Amino acid sequence: MGRLLLVAMLVVCLLPAPAVVGEVPMGDKFAHLAGFAALMGWYAQIYAAPADRLRCAVGAVAFGGLIELLQALVPYRAADGMDLAADALGVLLGWALATSPLGNLLSRLEARVPA
Numbered sequence: 001m002g003r004l005l006l007v008a009m010l011v012v013c014l015l016p017a018p019a020v021v022g023e024v025p026m027g028d029k030f031a032h033l034a035g036f037a038a039l040m041g042w043y044a045q046i047y048a049a050p051a052d053r054l055r056c057a058v059g060a061v062a063f064g065g066l067i068e069l070l071q072a073l074v075p076y077r078a079a080d081g082m083d084l085a086a087d088a089l090g091v092l093l094g095w096a097l098a099t100s101p102l103g104n105l106l107s108r109l110e111a112r113v114p115a
Contacts, residue, residue, distance in 0.1 A: 001042065002039075002043055002046065003058070005010065005038065005039055005042060007062065009063075009067070009069065010070075010078065011046050012035075013067045013070075013071060013077075014067075014070060014071065014074055014077065016076045016077075017077070019077075025112045028080075028083065028086075029082060029083065029086040030086075032083050032087050032090060033065070033087075033090040033093065034087035034090065034091050035087075035090065036060055036064060036086070036087045036088075036090030036091050036093075036094065037090040037091070037093040037094040037097065038090075038094065039060050039063075039071050039090075039091075039094065040056060040057060040060050040091045040092075040093075040094025040095055040098070041094035041097050041102070042094075042105070042106075043056040043060070044056060044094060044095055044097075044098030045098060045103060045104070045105065045106040045107070046073065046106070048103075050093055053095060053098070057091050057092075057095055060087070060091045060094075061084075061087060061088050061091055063087075064083070064084050064087030064088065065084055065089075067083075067087075068081075068083060068084050071083075072087075
């Protein structure tokens with residue numbers, strides 16, 4: 001599921017942006033923040049040790065940087081440092097949520113699935 005999320009984020013970030021994104025003030029930044037919060041939240045539930053979560057956070061921000069580099073190569077997209085900042089804030093938000101009661105959401109869902 002996590003890999004699917006990575007691929008989906010990459011594809012969405014390299015396709016032409018929908019017009020509705022430009023209609024919402026800072027809509028693009030909120031999309032980056034939400035996407036990277038979800039990404040970090042997912043992996044933080046799988047890798048609970050602090051050192052592992054730090055690696056996930058660094059990897060997620062590096063993935064955001066890769067997306068920005070690839071967007072610079074696509075004619076209808078542009079690299080934006082503020083997008084990378086929104087990615088990093090999303091990673092921090094996902095990490096923070098993982099330390100909250102939401103941090104064991106996957107375990108609780110898995111416990112409800114019959115074997």
